[in-house]
Amino acid sequence: MNESNASSxxxxxxxxxxxxxxxxxxxxxxxxxxDEQAMQTWHTYLVVGDVLRSSELAPSRSxxxxxxxxxxxxxxxxxxxxxxxxxxVAASPANVAAVIADTSHPGANASVFRWKMLAASACVxxxxxxxxxxxxxxxxxxxxxxxxxxxxxxxxxxxxTADSSVGxxxxxxxxxxxxxxxxxxxxxxxxxxxxxxxxNATYExxxx
Amino acid sequence: MRLFTRCAGWALVWFMCVAQAGExxxxxxGAEIPLNAWLMRVHQAARQSVYTGTFVVSAGGNMAxxxxxxxxxxxxxxxxxxxxxGTPRAIFRRNDQVVTFFPASRIAVAxxxxxxxxxxxxxxxxxxxxxxxxxxxxxxxERIAGxxxxxxxxxxxxxxxYGYRVWNEKKTGLIIQLQTLDLDGKVLEQAAFSELQLDAxxxxxxxxRMGNTEGYRVVRPDLQKTSADAQGWVLHKDVDGFRPMxxxxxxVAVPGGATGSVINTMQWIFSDGVATVSLFxxxxxxxxxxREGVTDMGGATHTLARRISDxxxxxxxxxxxxxxxxxxxxxxxKK
Numbered sequence: 001m002n003e004s005n006a007s008s009x010x011x012x013x014x015x016x017x018x019x020x021x022x023x024x025x026x027x028x029x030x031x032x033x034x035d036e037q038a039m040q041t042w043h044t045y046l047v048v049g050d051v052l053r054s055s056e057l058a059p060s061r062s063x064x065x066x067x068x069x070x071x072x073x074x075x076x077x078x079x080x081x082x083x084x085x086x087x088x089v090a091a092s093p094a095n096v097a098a099v100i101a102d103t104s105h106p107g108a109n110a111s112v113f114r115w116k117m118l119a120a121s122a123c124v125x126x127x128x129x130x131x132x133x134x135x136x137x138x139x140x141x142x143x144x145x146x147x148x149x150x151x152x153x154x155x156x157x158x159x160x161t162a163d164s165s166v167g168x169x170x171x172x173x174x175x176x177x178x179x180x181x182x183x184x185x186x187x188x189x190x191x192x193x194x195x196x197x198x199x200n201a202t203y204e205x206x207x208x
Numbered sequence: 209m210r211l212f213t214r215c216a217g218w219a220l221v222w223f224m225c226v227a228q229a230g231e232x233x234x235x236x237x238g239a240e241i242p243l244n245a246w247l248m249r250v251h252q253a254a255r256q257s258v259y260t261g262t263f264v265v266s267a268g269g270n271m272a273x274x275x276x277x278x279x280x281x282x283x284x285x286x287x288x289x290x291x292x293x294g295t296p297r298a299i300f301r302r303n304d305q306v307v308t309f310f311p312a313s314r315i316a317v318a319x320x321x322x323x324x325x326x327x328x329x330x331x332x333x334x335x336x337x338x339x340x341x342x343x344x345x346x347x348x349x350e351r352i353a354g355x356x357x358x359x360x361x362x363x364x365x366x367x368x369x370y371g372y373r374v375w376n377e378k379k380t381g382l383i384i385q386l387q388t389l390d391l392d393g394k395v396l397e398q399a400a401f402s403e404l405q406l407d408a409x410x411x412x413x414x415x416x417r418m419g420n421t422e423g424y425r426v427v428r429p430d431l432q433k434t435s436a437d438a439q440g441w442v443l444h445k446d447v448d449g450f451r452p453m454x455x456x457x458x459x460v461a462v463p464g465g466a467t468g469s470v471i472n473t474m475q476w477i478f479s480d481g482v483a484t485v486s487l488f489x490x491x492x493x494x495x496x497x498x499r500e501g502v503t504d505m506g507g508a509t510h511t512l513a514r515r516i517s518d519x520x521x522x523x524x525x526x527x528x529x530x531x532x533x534x535x536x537x538x539x540x541x542k543k
Contacts, residue, residue, distance in 0.1 A: 174496060175503070175511060175522070177460065181475055182486040182524040184429075187323040188453045188479035190247045190338055191372065193254035194278065194287075195386040197324065199399040201289040201299040202274035203265040205505065 009041060016045040179205055237348040241360055243339045250374075253381035255280060258411075261353070261404035263289075267397035268506025276401075277408075279415045286415040300419035309424060316424035319431075322454065338481035341365050341449040350375060352385050353404045362482065367391050368448055368531045369483050370508055380406065388508040391528060397507035432457045436476045437542070441489060445538040447531060449480040460490075478535070485525035487535055492520045502529040512536050 008031055014020050015028040032038045183200040258280065264273045272293040279286045287301040298309040304324040308317045347359040357375040364371050371393065375385035385400035434457045436442065454477050459470040476487040497520040503511045505524075512523045512532035521539060523532040 175505075178473075178486070178488050178511070178522055178524055179505060179509070181458070181473075181488070182484070184319065184321070185323070185431075185454070185456060185475060186477055186479075186484040186486045186525070187321060188477060188484045189323075189482050191250070191374070191383065191386060191482060192323060193251065193285075194276075195374075195383045195399055197287075197301070198263045198274070198276060198289060199265050199386070202263050202291060202399070203267060203270075203272045203507075204291075204294050205270075 008038060012038060012042050013045055016042060016049060176205060237346055239346045241344040241346050243342065243344045243362075244336060246344055246360065247338070249381040250376065250383055253376070254383070255285060257380050257382050257406060258408060259382070259404060259406050260408040260410055261401045262292075263399065264402045265397065265399045267508065268504070270506055273402070277410050277415055277418070279410045279412045281412045284412055286412055286419070288415060288418045298418075302416075302419065307419060307421060307426075309421075314424050316421045316426045318421075318426050318428050336481060337449065337451075341369065341480050342371075342482060347373070349378070353401045355384060355404065355406075357384055361389075366448060367528065368534070369480060369527055370396065372482065375400075377404075377406070382406070388526065390508075430459055434474065436474070439474050439489070440542045441474070441476070442540060442542050443535070443538045444540050445534075447478070447485075447534045447538065450478040450485060450531075450535075451480070453477045453479045453484075483525060483527050485523060485527055485531065485535060487539060488522040488524065489539075490520055490522075492518050502532065516541065 011020070011024075011028045012032060015025065015032065020028050032042045183204075187196050187200060189196045257278065259276070259278050261276050262273060263276050264271065266272075272291070274292055275290040277288040285301070285303050287299075289299040289301075291297050291299075296311055298311070300307045300309065301324075304321050306319050306321050306324075308319075310316070342362045342364055345361045345363055347361055350357055350359050352375045356378040358378055360374050360376070362372040362374065370391070371389040373387040373389060373395075374383055376382065377384050384404060385398070387398045388396045390396050434455050436452070436455050439455070439457070456475045456477075457472055458475070460473050461470055471490055471493075474487075474489045476489070478485045478487070492515055497513070497515065500513050500515060503513070505511055508526040510525065510527070510529050510532055512529060512535075514521045514523075514536040516539065519541070521536055523535045525532060
């Protein structure tokens with residue numbers, strides 16, 4: 001038993017080092033894939049190899065402690081409200097956060113702290129870019145997008161704010177109606193023809 | 209040689225005479241222009257010119273453009289505006305009758321715009337007080353959309369209204385560019401022909417066919433003429449230069465309310481002859497009416513909201529916020 005264990009470990013070691021060819025390689029792979037303990041051994045050998053090549057890749061005790069603390073703190077963070085409609089969820093930052101939190105399928109490098117930090121930074125950056133994109137696009141939203149946003153927040157009044165170079169503008173459907181009524185009946189100007197009328201006919205307000 | 213000198217001398221004299229004659233007809237830059245005569249010319253030009261063109265409006269960082277056709281035959285003014293940005297729509301005007309076509313929903317909104325028939329009769333009458341609140345200054349000449357244009361500036365006498373810079377086509381007087389200027393002279397918005405064809409091949413009969421509502425469901429806005437007095441409202445203090453031009457009431461569906469629930473909104477319109485202000489009054493609804501104060505709608509347009517006991521007042525106009533505030537503060541419920 002011990003002998004077979006030793007020979008299988010040797011095989012795994014040879015597999016990690018890339019020394020096996022053809023059938024021997026296929027057999028070793030089958031062994032690793034079939035047995036959880038063999039898989040653990042294969043993973044340990046990989047980490048040992050990495051540490052031998054570069055000590056920076058080895059997770060130290062203090063790093064792991066920090067990581068544990070970070071994970072605890074992340075778990076305590078309040079969950080982001082589901083702001084967008086279901087068809088937008090795939091691209092939402094909340095979804096990105098969900099992917100980060102999903103640890104049921106750890107990656108091959110899951111135990112390596114630097115990789116985790118890199119992944120976390122990348123996700124934060126991605127969330128930032130997506131968030132910034134949504135923020136800057138607020139002023140150019142179409143009616144349909146605005147409707148999607150207002151539909152999921154029924155308690156709040158249907159206001160949409162947009163930052164422009166001239167200050168904060170508030171898009172309120174009711175205010176839009178009043179603006180239209182003003183354009184319709186409010187053309188009491190000596191400059192009404194042709195400029196005032198054409199201006200009101202051409203321009204229906206800020207970006208819609 | 210003597211003959212050449214004489215010819216050159218005559219040419220010089222002729223050139224100086226022409227230049228002198230030109231100066232007599234052209235206002236010197238910075239000189240005051242008689243306002244009413246200038247406004248009459250602007251109106252005559254709009255009534256007598258036949259043209260097609262592309263009209264561009266830029267306000268508050270936004271831009272919109274439309275294709276324009278205009279024809280007239282003395283009694284009738286016909287115009288078609290096809291928007292090239294925003295919601296697809298076409299606006300057809302016959303004098304003060306305006307129909308807006310929405311091709312996507314096959315709905316045509318038909319309405320009468322009394323303000324279009326107001327001028328130039330007001331200018332002819334002694335009632336016109338535009339000259340008391342604006343001065344007109346000549347600014348020289350510029351080339352716009354391929355035409356030589358006279359440039360003039362309407363300068364307000366106080367800080368309750370904006371200024372305007374106007375480019376008129378030199379021969380006809382047609383306004384081809386208009387800028388609204390803030391209190392410091394900065395451009396708030398601009399409306400201009402980017403391309404214009406005067407005396408284009410467009411006639412009343414041809415343009416009339418473009419106003420056909422066949423295939424469209426014609427909707428007429430439910431507007432009722434009323435008076436502020438009848439609605440129980442009064443301005444306890446006039447806003448300098450602004451006169452009441454009309455008051456209307458219209459039922460408006462309550463957003464998010466029960467099906468079929470409507471509220472009546474009053475629209476009281478004021479004008480100083482150039483700028484217009486609308487005072488909207490409706491019942492206060494704590495769910496919808498939460499934000500008092502001024503809102504910049506982009507360009508020259510501002511709105512101001514204020515609660516007066518059980519009422520919600522929204523003032524809208526192409527005027528400085530201080531003017532809207534003067535209206536909001538002056539409005540009160542009749543005792």
